[in-house]
Amino acid sequence: MEIKITKAEVLKEKPDSATLGFGKKFTDHMFMMDWNSEKGWYNARIVPFENISLHPASTVLHYGSEIFEGLKAYRRADGKVQMFRPIENIRRMNRSAERLCLPQIPEDMAMEIFETFVSLEQDWTPSAEGTSLYLRPFLFGNDESLGVHAVHNATYVIIASPVGSYYAEGINPVKIMIEDEDVRAVRGGTGYAKCGGNYAASNRAGERAAQKGYSQVLWLDGVERKYIEEVGAMNVMFKIGDEIVTPMLSGSILPGITRMSCIEVLKSKGYKVSERLLSIDELAEALQNGTLKEAWGCGTAAVVSPIGELCYKDVKYPINNGEIGETTQMLYDTLTGIQWGRIEDTFGWIKEIK
Secondary structure (H helix, E strand, O other): OOOEEOOOOOOOOOOOHHHOOOOOOOOOEEEEEEEEOOOEEEEEEEEEOOOOOOOOOEHHHHHOOEEEOOEEEEEOOOOOEEEEOHHHHHHHHHHHHHHOOOOOOOHHHHHHHHHHHHHHHHHHOOOOOOOEEEEEEEEEEOOEOOOOOOOOEEEEEEEEEEEOOOOOOOOOOEEEEEOOOOOOOOOOOOOOOOOHHHHHOOHHHHHHHHHOOOOEEEEEOOOOOOEEEEEOOEEEEEEEOOEEEEEOOOOOOOOOHHHHHHHHHHHHOOOEEEEEOOEHHHHHHHHHHOOEEEEEEEEOOOEEEEEEEEEEOOEEEEOHHHOOOHHHHHHHHHHHHHHOOOOOOOOOOEEEOO
16 A cells, blocks of 8 residues: 655654653654545555644544554564564454444555554664553544534544553552442443543543552443453453453453463463453452452553452452462563563564564
8 A cells, every 4th residue: 555654854852761651752753544435545644743633523522433452562682673463453443443333444454554654663662671662543533514423534543652661560569449330331332342432431430449549440340240341441360279260251341462362371371261250259259268369450551460459348358468479470471571572472473563
């Protein structure tokens, strides 16, 4: 495909890796491409990073027709840059697009866009320990008229941000509050899609948890308020006895790419992994009788985030003495080792940027 490139006349100064934070600094350029129901995809371009102009009646502003993704590029010790499982982000974005009635992007086109854009911006990929170049593709409807209807015009954008750790705690265990009032999603809704409304609706519970000193909330299902679903904006896993348990994908849970990767790593090392319903009662019993050995969240931004304490109905339950567990540490070391090129990729997950 033809991608028109307009380079920025003045390049920004690269930030200090020690002060990156997450999603605070952005690269020199961004990718944009338009879609029309009659023309299809057109006007693919890389332009200097700038504000986006929208009509006040734009569909995304009134009806939430928006989806996004998150993935990373990593700087290896030999200086080369590589991406982690980008094809899975492309496929998940297309599933989200189908759910929100937004246009899908052919896989080969989407991959070419990633490679071209990351290649241009690869100098922004930091090399310090724990840092990476976070990529945020997003797609939104921008019909310039009011009314709920299928989208006829849309725009696809990719921006990039050099990042450090997602949580201020880094890989240290975080404290999580089990939420029993608000719910994140229900089956038949948009829980499996990566759309902005899912995250906006989670903010109220997240703020309540933060006020009590917790990093995130653990969500229960939206029907029975009984079964574990996700933790904050991540999937969640528990080591109960000798079994690794993660909630099954029921339509209300985001099919995480890091979740998928954790399961594949665990199975390759002989762990028993179960994707099933996990009730809050079973989890509470495991907390009380000591069979819950480890718990962790997993997602692109944080990779693996150990859980050191759960709070349910104001009762606090420490997990593994508030320390990172052996299995959690193994997953973090394995995934980040593959991502940064320190460990051989035997799974075929890496896409090297030329």
